[in-house]
Amino acid sequence: MPRTRPELGREHKVEQILSRAELVARERGLRAVSIAEVARSLDLSANSVYWYFPSRDELWIAVVERIAGEAFESKPSDGVSWERQVLWLVDRLADVYPMVAILQDDARQSPRLAEFHVQLREQLQDMLTEAISVHVPEATDPAGDALTFVALVVGCYALDLPAPQRAGLVEEAMRRLWS
DSSP: OOOOGGGSOHHHHHHHHHHHHHHHHHHHOGGGOOHHHHHHHTTOOHHHHHHHOSSHHHHHHHHHHHHHHHHHHOOOOTTOOHHHHHHHHHHHGGGTHHHHHHHHHHTTTOHHHHHHHHHHHHHHHHHHHHHHHHHOTTOSOHHHHHHHHHHHHHHHHHTTOOHHHHHHHHHHHHHHHHO
């Protein structure tokens, strides 16, 4: 018999749901994540999942936030050059980009997904703008450089370029922008 909400704390239940949804997203893609799928795999009713995530969009956002958080919060090894740090981050985005592309596509029908997509892009741009300001003192327009760089990286992923080709383009862009 399925366990009831009072038996498990809210944080534990949210973690359980998110862990399962993340697993599904990583294995089969974000579109495979549904309230019904997650509920079924956890032996819960769909209404139980809706209690914590009022819509599929909210569940998707929580999954992408979690995966993106892992990519953005971890750090490369100490002593790594600025350029290598950028390449490391671009490689880490490989886990996030396919999901972001789905969010962007579905944002046409969902104001909530559209809002989250913009927030995610702005977070990445702000992070890059700050890093450029610190590490590239000769940069005259760090925000413009960050936007250019984000567009390049998104383009690399949209074209499904292999990692070595992606790294070459990113290195060339850094050279052209900041030398």
